[in-house]
Amino acid sequence: MRALLVEDDNDIAEDVARALTGAGYLVERASDGESAWFMGDTEDFAVVVLDLGLPVLDGLSVLKRWRAAERTFPVLILSARSAWTEKVDGIEAGADDYLAKPFEVGELVARVRALTRRAAGHASSVLTIGRISLDTRRMAVLIDGVVAKMSPLEYRLIDYLAHQQGRTVSAGELADHLHGADGAVDANAIEALVARIRRKIGRDAIETRRGFGYVLSGA
Numbered sequence: 001m002r003a004l005l006v007e008d009d010n011d012i013a014e015d016v017a018r019a020l021t022g023a024g025y026l027v028e029r030a031s032d033g034e035s036a037w038f039m040g041d042t043e044d045f046a047v048v049v050l051d052l053g054l055p056v057l058d059g060l061s062v063l064k065r066w067r068a069a070e071r072t073f074p075v076l077i078l079s080a081r082s083a084w085t086e087k088v089d090g091i092e093a094g095a096d097d098y099l100a101k102p103f104e105v106g107e108l109v110a111r112v113r114a115l116t117r118r119a120a121g122h123a124s125s126v127l128t129i130g131r132i133s134l135d136t137r138r139m140a141v142l143i144d145g146v147v148a149k150m151s152p153l154e155y156r157l158i159d160y161l162a163h164q165q166g167r168t169v170s171a172g173e174l175a176d177h178l179h180g181a182d183g184a185v186d187a188n189a190i191e192a193l194v195a196r197i198r199r200k201i202g203r204d205a206i207e208t209r210r211g212f213g214y215v216l217s218g219a
Protein backbone atom coordinates (compact mmCIF):
# COMPACT_ATOMS: atom_id res chain seq x y z
CA MET A 1 0.00 0.00 0.00
CA ARG A 2 1.13 3.50 -0.75
CA ALA A 3 1.96 5.78 2.14
CA LEU A 4 2.70 9.49 1.88
CA LEU A 5 5.24 10.73 4.42
CA VAL A 6 5.38 14.49 4.87
CA GLU A 7 8.30 15.54 7.05
CA ASP A 8 10.89 18.29 6.57
CA ASP A 9 13.37 16.88 9.11
CA ASN A 10 15.45 14.59 6.93
CA ASP A 11 16.73 12.37 9.79
CA ILE A 12 13.22 11.67 11.08
CA ALA A 13 11.95 11.16 7.52
CA GLU A 14 14.72 8.62 6.80
CA ASP A 15 13.94 6.65 9.98
CA VAL A 16 10.19 6.61 9.41
CA ALA A 17 10.53 5.78 5.70
CA ARG A 18 12.82 2.85 6.50
CA ALA A 19 10.43 1.48 9.15
CA LEU A 20 7.33 1.84 6.97
CA THR A 21 9.10 0.26 3.99
CA GLY A 22 10.06 -2.62 6.28
CA ALA A 23 6.39 -2.96 7.23
CA GLY A 24 5.43 -3.41 3.57
CA TYR A 25 4.41 0.12 2.59
CA LEU A 26 5.49 1.85 -0.58
CA VAL A 27 6.64 5.17 0.88
CA GLU A 28 6.59 8.44 -1.05
CA ARG A 29 7.96 11.55 0.53
CA ALA A 30 7.30 15.27 0.58
CA SER A 31 9.27 17.80 2.61
CA ASP A 32 7.13 20.93 2.29
CA GLY A 33 3.42 21.63 2.65
CA GLU A 34 2.80 22.79 -0.90
CA SER A 35 4.16 19.67 -2.60
CA ALA A 36 2.50 17.48 0.05
CA TRP A 37 -0.84 19.10 -0.65
CA PHE A 38 -0.39 18.59 -4.40
CA MET A 39 0.59 14.91 -4.05
CA GLY A 40 -2.33 14.17 -1.74
CA ASP A 41 -4.69 16.04 -4.01
CA THR A 42 -3.69 14.25 -7.20
CA GLU A 43 -2.54 10.80 -6.07
CA ASP A 44 -4.16 7.99 -4.16
CA PHE A 45 -2.63 6.96 -0.79
CA ALA A 46 -3.70 4.31 1.71
CA VAL A 47 -2.39 6.43 4.59
CA VAL A 48 -0.62 9.75 5.22
CA VAL A 49 1.85 10.69 7.96
CA LEU A 50 1.84 14.49 8.19
CA ASP A 51 4.19 16.67 10.21
CA LEU A 52 2.51 19.90 11.32
CA GLY A 53 5.54 22.21 11.25
CA LEU A 54 6.38 22.41 7.54
CA PRO A 55 7.93 25.01 5.22
CA VAL A 56 5.83 26.88 2.62
CA LEU A 57 2.44 25.68 3.91
CA ASP A 58 1.85 24.33 7.44
CA GLY A 59 0.53 20.80 7.97
CA LEU A 60 -2.78 21.86 9.48
CA SER A 61 -3.60 23.96 6.39
CA VAL A 62 -2.62 21.05 4.13
CA LEU A 63 -4.96 18.74 6.03
CA LYS A 64 -7.84 21.25 5.95
CA ARG A 65 -7.45 21.65 2.18
CA TRP A 66 -7.45 17.88 1.62
CA ARG A 67 -10.56 17.39 3.72
CA ALA A 68 -12.31 20.34 2.02
CA ALA A 69 -11.58 18.59 -1.30
CA GLU A 70 -13.01 15.35 0.15
CA ARG A 71 -9.71 13.50 0.25
CA THR A 72 -10.61 10.79 2.77
CA PHE A 73 -7.34 8.84 3.32
CA PRO A 74 -6.47 8.31 7.00
CA VAL A 75 -3.99 10.90 8.31
CA LEU A 76 -1.69 10.61 11.30
CA ILE A 77 -0.26 13.96 12.34
CA LEU A 78 3.12 14.55 13.96
CA SER A 79 4.00 17.53 16.07
CA ALA A 80 7.15 18.71 17.78
CA ARG A 81 5.04 20.22 20.54
CA SER A 82 2.81 18.17 22.76
CA ALA A 83 0.41 21.10 23.26
CA TRP A 84 -3.08 19.68 23.63
CA THR A 85 -4.56 22.59 21.65
CA GLU A 86 -2.59 21.47 18.60
CA LYS A 87 -3.92 17.95 18.98
CA VAL A 88 -7.49 19.27 19.19
CA ASP A 89 -6.94 21.53 16.16
CA GLY A 90 -5.53 18.58 14.21
CA ILE A 91 -8.37 16.25 15.03
CA GLU A 92 -10.95 18.92 14.26
CA ALA A 93 -9.23 19.50 10.92
CA GLY A 94 -9.76 15.82 10.11
CA ALA A 95 -6.75 13.92 11.47
CA ASP A 96 -7.38 10.30 12.45
CA ASP A 97 -4.53 9.96 14.91
CA TYR A 98 -1.81 12.03 16.54
CA LEU A 99 1.74 11.39 17.72
CA ALA A 100 3.92 13.90 19.59
CA LYS A 101 7.67 14.10 18.95
CA PRO A 102 9.86 12.50 20.04
CA PHE A 103 8.17 9.17 19.32
CA GLU A 104 9.26 5.57 18.99
CA VAL A 105 9.23 4.60 15.33
CA GLY A 106 7.73 1.22 16.30
CA GLU A 107 4.71 2.99 17.79
CA LEU A 108 4.29 5.04 14.63
CA VAL A 109 4.30 1.88 12.49
CA ALA A 110 1.73 0.20 14.76
CA ARG A 111 -0.54 3.25 14.56
CA VAL A 112 -0.20 3.51 10.78
CA ARG A 113 -1.09 -0.18 10.44
CA ALA A 114 -4.13 0.28 12.67
CA LEU A 115 -5.26 3.24 10.54
CA THR A 116 -5.00 1.36 7.23
CA ARG A 117 -6.78 -1.64 8.77
CA ARG A 118 -9.59 0.46 10.17
CA ALA A 119 -9.98 2.29 6.85
CA ALA A 120 -10.48 -1.13 5.27
CA GLY A 121 -13.00 -2.13 7.94
CA HIS A 122 -10.78 -4.65 9.75
CA ALA A 123 -10.43 -4.52 13.53
CA SER A 124 -7.78 -7.23 13.87
CA SER A 125 -4.20 -7.32 12.58
CA VAL A 126 -4.98 -10.63 10.83
CA LEU A 127 -7.17 -10.32 7.74
CA THR A 128 -8.95 -13.45 6.58
CA ILE A 129 -10.36 -13.81 3.08
CA GLY A 130 -11.55 -17.35 2.38
CA ARG A 131 -8.61 -19.74 2.79
CA ILE A 132 -6.14 -16.89 2.96
CA SER A 133 -5.00 -15.14 6.12
CA LEU A 134 -2.79 -12.09 6.05
CA ASP A 135 -0.87 -11.49 9.25
CA THR A 136 -0.03 -7.80 8.83
CA ARG A 137 2.12 -7.71 11.95
CA ARG A 138 4.42 -10.47 10.70
CA MET A 139 3.90 -9.62 7.01
CA ALA A 140 3.00 -13.25 6.42
CA VAL A 141 0.52 -14.86 4.05
CA LEU A 142 -1.04 -18.13 5.21
CA ILE A 143 -3.05 -20.62 3.14
CA ASP A 144 -5.19 -22.86 5.31
CA GLY A 145 -2.92 -21.86 8.19
CA VAL A 146 0.35 -22.68 6.39
CA VAL A 147 2.79 -19.86 5.59
CA ALA A 148 3.35 -19.25 1.86
CA LYS A 149 6.67 -17.57 1.10
CA MET A 150 6.21 -14.25 -0.69
CA SER A 151 8.60 -11.67 -2.09
CA PRO A 152 8.02 -8.13 -0.74
CA LEU A 153 6.30 -7.15 -4.01
CA GLU A 154 4.06 -10.23 -3.96
CA TYR A 155 3.14 -9.49 -0.35
CA ARG A 156 2.30 -5.88 -1.19
CA LEU A 157 -0.05 -6.97 -3.97
CA ILE A 158 -1.95 -9.42 -1.74
CA ASP A 159 -1.96 -6.88 1.08
CA TYR A 160 -3.50 -4.24 -1.18
CA LEU A 161 -6.18 -6.58 -2.55
CA ALA A 162 -6.98 -7.88 0.95
CA HIS A 163 -7.72 -4.34 2.12
CA GLN A 164 -10.28 -3.74 -0.66
CA GLN A 165 -13.11 -5.88 0.78
CA GLY A 166 -13.98 -7.65 -2.44
CA ARG A 167 -13.66 -4.60 -4.68
CA THR A 168 -12.23 -5.31 -8.15
CA VAL A 169 -8.94 -3.46 -8.65
CA SER A 170 -7.58 -2.53 -12.07
CA ALA A 171 -4.03 -3.36 -13.17
CA GLY A 172 -3.33 0.38 -13.38
CA GLU A 173 -4.38 0.97 -9.77
CA LEU A 174 -2.27 -1.99 -8.62
CA ALA A 175 0.74 -0.65 -10.54
CA ASP A 176 0.32 2.75 -8.83
CA HIS A 177 0.18 1.18 -5.39
CA LEU A 178 3.08 -1.20 -5.97
CA HIS A 179 5.46 1.09 -7.83
CA GLY A 180 4.22 4.64 -7.32
CA ALA A 181 3.00 7.03 -9.97
CA ASP A 182 6.50 7.41 -11.46
CA GLY A 183 7.08 3.71 -11.97
CA ALA A 184 6.25 2.80 -15.54
CA VAL A 185 4.71 -0.64 -15.14
CA ASP A 186 2.31 -2.05 -17.68
CA ALA A 187 -0.60 -4.42 -17.28
CA ASN A 188 1.50 -7.36 -18.52
CA ALA A 189 3.94 -6.98 -15.62
CA ILE A 190 1.02 -7.02 -13.17
CA GLU A 191 -0.45 -10.06 -14.90
CA ALA A 192 2.91 -11.84 -14.58
CA LEU A 193 3.12 -10.95 -10.89
CA VAL A 194 -0.42 -12.23 -10.29
CA ALA A 195 0.48 -15.46 -12.10
CA ARG A 196 3.49 -15.94 -9.78
CA ILE A 197 1.31 -15.41 -6.72
CA ARG A 198 -1.34 -17.82 -8.00
CA ARG A 199 1.29 -20.55 -8.22
CA LYS A 200 1.82 -20.07 -4.48
CA ILE A 201 -1.70 -19.55 -3.16
CA GLY A 202 -3.85 -21.35 -5.74
CA ARG A 203 -5.24 -20.48 -9.15
CA ASP A 204 -8.66 -19.35 -8.00
CA ALA A 205 -7.53 -17.30 -5.00
CA ILE A 206 -7.20 -14.22 -7.21
CA GLU A 207 -9.95 -13.90 -9.79
CA THR A 208 -9.51 -11.97 -13.02
CA ARG A 209 -12.54 -9.93 -14.06
CA ARG A 210 -11.92 -9.34 -17.74
CA GLY A 211 -11.71 -5.67 -18.58
CA PHE A 212 -12.02 -4.67 -14.93
CA GLY A 213 -9.14 -6.14 -12.96
CA TYR A 214 -8.47 -8.44 -10.04
CA VAL A 215 -10.24 -9.43 -6.87
CA LEU A 216 -8.97 -11.54 -3.97
CA SER A 217 -11.56 -14.27 -3.43
CA GLY A 218 -9.43 -16.55 -1.25
CA ALA A 219 -11.00 -19.56 -2.97
Ligand code: CA
Nearest residue numbers: 008051053054
Ligand atom coordinates in the same frame (compact mmCIF):
# COMPACT_ATOMS: atom_id res chain seq x y z
CA1 CA B 1 8.85 19.92 10.96
